[in-house]
Amino acid sequence: PEKLWGKVVDVAEKIKKLGEEDPRRIIHSLKVGLATTLVSFFYYIRPLYDGFGTNSIWAVLTVILVCEFSVGATLGKGLNRMLATLSAGALGIGVHFLATMSGETGQPIILGLFVFLIAATVTFARFIPAMKARYDYGLMIFILTFSMISLSSYRESDQVLDMAHERVTTIIIGSFTAIVICICICPVWIGENLNNLVANNMEKLGKSLEGFRVEYFNRPEERPSMDDKSFLQGYKSVLTSKDTEEAMVARWEVWHFRFGFRHPWKQYLKIGTLSRQCAYKVDALNSYLNTKSQTPSEFQSKIQEPCTKICSESGKALKELAVGLRKVMNQPTLVNLHIQHSKMAAENLKSLLNTTSVWKNDNLQEIIPTGAVALILVDIVPNDNLRLFTS
């Protein structure tokens, strides 16, 4: 029993941490609860229930299904659900009238044929990438509503118009309830999340670059004594951020308080790609941490100054950019300064590599890895990641 209690405490602590990490999660849960309770009044209030009857349940189900964490996702699901229900309802009624015209034996055959055809073709349409990205949920609801209306019409053909009408109305009410609550109470804009993700990634890259400088170029005694070298590894999450970023491009959040109707989604994806390219280079740099000799060679001490300058100035520029991205889109002036500094350092480094005298006393085994580090650093500097902002 003590073991069990320990486990319960463990789980409870994890859940608490989950809420503390991002309190918006708790707010979202309460929002879903509130929205569900709101549409429950269809049941509690007699006149409302008399209007919609058992179809009231669709409003409740819609709220639960449509309420998503971010405004973008909620809008997408709500609009998809409304559009699909409307169009599928209309088609279902059309097929119902077609089927009733073909007599008692013809009716189930026509209905069955249409249900099969619609289910198969719309399922196939979900494989089309352009449809999948925007309308996947809507296509599924289209099949659902069509089957529902046309099949029900077979057994209760006098009520089919009422039923279709009530389903459409309840679903519109449910979708609007979900959307209004999602937008009005502490909204989570996915555009903001994307902005923060991209900014965090740039900051991580900057920290990793500075961390690399300390690890590679400083003597052991000069390094701050830290057991935790996680800042060095920060870039690793940037390596695999592609899918997360692409999933965050919220096609349905058409308006943004910062950008109005012209949210630069594609620019964010571009910055993401460039950040990843930068992360690959940082990964290449870090692989040289192992080959590093304990005492710096003559060659290394000669190129040390421009190299450390590139690391720290580029790192600062990246961090400044991240800060700028978080606050306002205006480009902070310090970034240009840091970029200028690192460009100068890179020129410096290049000319050092061109003078042969620097390496005459060293052996190849030490020169090549150090030189490779220098080359990668030169390559990092005129990075388009930075250019995108300065232009």
Add this chain to the structure above:
Amino acid sequence: PEKLWGKVVDVAEKIKKLGEEDPRRIIHSLKVGLATTLVSFFYYIRPLYDGFGTNSIWAVLTVILVCEFSVGATLGKGLNRMLATLSAGALGIGVHFLATMSGETGQPIILGLFVFLIAATVTFARFIPAMKARYDYGLMIFILTFSMISLSSYRESDQVLDMAHERVTTIIIGSFTAIVICICICPVWIGENLNNLVANNMEKLGKSLEGFRVEYFNRPEERPSMDDKSFLQGYKSVLTSKDTEEAMVARWEVWHFRFGFRHPWKQYLKIGTLSRQCAYKVDALNSYLNTKSQTPSEFQSKIQEPCTKICSESGKALKELAVGLRKVMNQPTLVNLHIQHSKMAAENLKSLLNTTSVWKNDNLQEIIPTGAVALILVDIVPNDNLRLFTS
């Protein structure tokens, strides 16, 4: 009108291509159509309809919602849906009896409170990573079913047991129909897809390595004249394959004809990680393609032989591994041979780099990039990617 016709033809061709690329998509669409038609018989056949009435629709909706492309996803959704409906139905009935005991005014308050609490807590539970991975769909269905049963019970309290019973039965029938059709007609095992993805990625890495050899070490006149250098870029899709692979780990496909109940999902993820690490190195190699001087330096021609050997032997080993992974899990013997060869070449290259005489006539600018390429190649050879299989 001609423009429109051109567009229609364009779209039609894209759709045709989509089907030709993977004919399983067409089969899946027909399967969904068939499953939907099958459960429609609840409506067409009088005795069946008399049994379930309007609740028959839940069987139809379940089939449409549960039928997924792969067996793993279908099983996951079907089991989630059945479990969640059962447990939420039971809880809903319990709350119904609790509410009826508290009188006419107390009933809606108790119901509202429970609906709010369940909706909020279960929504929060969806944020717990372990729950999200396996039970996300089930948690949503839990809220749905609970709200449905407990709210309906308020208005039709005499029918609540019948309703809960019918909902559970129809959903079980629908889930089983979907699962049986998904498994019995041309099943798509997600484990197979994962296997193919991992094998394809290894093959791409192998091709990219060999492509690099041709581009970097061969003279322009020796290279095959190809405009299409896509084989060089093949590794790029490996860089970002993490999320795809993780999404494919089908926790619900418990049995596999090759592995029985012990499918090595984690091993696949490990190979995936190692492939990505290898891809980062190939990316680092490819960045040196630009710095390459037109005429090979003396240093380059001296280290050329072991370098090309490493490229081609490692590439062959990767391709052999991919072939082996596709056919049977037994390790093809040729792989060991190729790994032996590339290890020997790597030793060779290392000792060449240790002899200082190889570079005395060249300048630093040419030595460093070539040397860096050599170092990365040495680093690629004892790759764990390969070791995983040989051990």
